[in-house]
Amino acid sequence: MSDSLGIRAYDYVEFYVGSAKMVAYWYAKALGMTITGYSGPETGVRDRMSYYLVQNDLKIVVSSALQPDSYEITSFLTQHGDGVKRWSIEVDDVDQIFQHAMSRGAVAVRKPNRLENEHGHVTEAAIRLFDDTELVFINRDDYQHIFKPGYGGPVQDIQLSAEDPQLLGIDHIVGNVRENEMDQWAAYFNRTLDFETFVDFKKGDIGTQYSALLSKVVRSELSTIKNPINEPYEGAKKSQIEEYLEQYHGSGVQHIAIQTTDIVHTVTALRKNGMEFLLVPDTYYENLRNREDIQIKENIDDLQRLKILCDTDADGYLLQLFTKPIGDRPTFFFEFIQREGCKGFGKGNFQALFEAIELDQELRGNLDY
Ligand SMILES: [Fe+2]
Numbered sequence: 001m002s003d004s005l006g007i008r009a010y011d012y013v014e015f016y017v018g019s020a021k022m023v024a025y026w027y028a029k030a031l032g033m034t035i036t037g038y039s040g041p042e043t044g045v046r047d048r049m050s051y052y053l054v055q056n057d058l059k060i061v062v063s064s065a066l067q068p069d070s071y072e073i074t075s076f077l078t079q080h081g082d083g084v085k086r087w088s089i090e091v092d093d094v095d096q097i098f099q100h101a102m103s104r105g106a107v108a109v110r111k112p113n114r115l116e117n118e119h120g121h122v123t124e125a126a127i128r129l130f131d132d133t134e135l136v137f138i139n140r141d142d143y144q145h146i147f148k149p150g151y152g153g154p155v156q157d158i159q160l161s162a163e164d165p166q167l168l169g170i171d172h173i174v175g176n177v178r179e180n181e182m183d184q185w186a187a188y189f190n191r192t193l194d195f196e197t198f199v200d201f202k203k204g205d206i207g208t209q210y211s212a213l214l215s216k217v218v219r220s221e222l223s224t225i226k227n228p229i230n231e232p233y234e235g236a237k238k239s240q241i242e243e244y245l246e247q248y249h250g251s252g253v254q255h256i257a258i259q260t261t262d263i264v265h266t267v268t269a270l271r272k273n274g275m276e277f278l279l280v281p282d283t284y285y286e287n288l289r290n291r292e293d294i295q296i297k298e299n300i301d302d303l304q305r306l307k308i309l310c311d312t313d314a315d316g317y318l319l320q321l322f323t324k325p326i327g328d329r330p331t332f333f334f335e336f337i338q339r340e341g342c343k344g345f346g347k348g349n350f351q352a353l354f355e356a357i358e359l360d361q362e363l364r365g366n367l368d369y
Pocket of ligand 1: 335
């Protein structure tokens with residue numbers, strides 16, 4: 001299924017990391033993903049190494065530089081640390097959507113490019129997003145092999161056992177930008193890809209006694225692509241968005257939310273795999289038990305034990321949980337989300353979430369100006 005611009009769904013996300021091989025083990029072990037593809041010297045690629053990991057519709061690529069002159073990767077890592085270099089949208093026709101975006105003022109990174117080998121072809125193009133991120137359009141309909149040309153099966157015989165968290169795919173991808181940039185980037189999505197702004201958190205909507213942020217969510221015509229964009233807003237102390245911008249040295253992807261239909265199972269499995277989550281105080285669950293507007297099929301004792309958050313809107317509820325930053329810098333993290341009709345992003349949880357993040361910020365020495 002696709003919309004009038006030919007947009008189908010999220011496809012892969014590619015991270016630039018210090019050591020692709022080791023990070024691939026982390027995804028296999030912590031998220032229970034399968035190492036499905038590999039690209040590197042053994043497949044004829046000399047300057048970089050990539051692993052392609054899959055679980056249902058969740059597709060992650062981790063890449064690292066093999067040579068000091070692989071500037072594109074090494075310069076990214078020097079500045080940002082491990083992070084999301086590009087995320088992609090599967091489309092019907094790469095040329096068509098790229099031309100559309102360009103005619104509306106998108107900044108080109110790569111023109112439509114056809115990668116070919118004996119298994120078929122893959123077409124990709126990319127436009128710029130934030131400081132140093134790419135939004136890729138991809139079509140792999142005519143390719144009958146692993147991921148795309150340049151990839152083969154994994155060369156190592158990697159036998160890992162991990163709990164299967166039953167992750168389904170990407171729900172949304174969030175960007176953090178500087179003060180006064182949020183409106184520009186929301187308008188960029190809306191103008192170049194016919195997205196619309198459907199949530200707008202204004203001054204005073206989101207914040208603790210210390211720090212605050214502004215947030216807009218843009219979405220594609222059929223809502224398959226949903227992208228919140230945050231910017232810091234003045235507060236007594238440094239907000240988590242400012243901490244991100246400082247530590248990432250620029251704007252970029254803050255978190256990716258991954259869908260599940262059974263978050264109690266998912267978080268149980270992820271915790272067994274060693275995933276580290278934000279702490280939620282027990283008072284949160286005392287409040288949850290007292291709320292009459294919350295009708296959920298899950299047992300609140302389970303939610304409390306696993307520290308899962310709950311929020312509602314007119315259409316239903318959602319359950320969600322956030323990891324701590326997965327890398328060395330306090331920048332990128334994952335969210336896991338189960339939607340029961342609710343189309344929101346957990347606004348009712350921002351208070352509890354921010355307070356948990358502020359505790360960690362304080363430990364890192366990044367809360368005070
Ligand atoms: Fe989120």
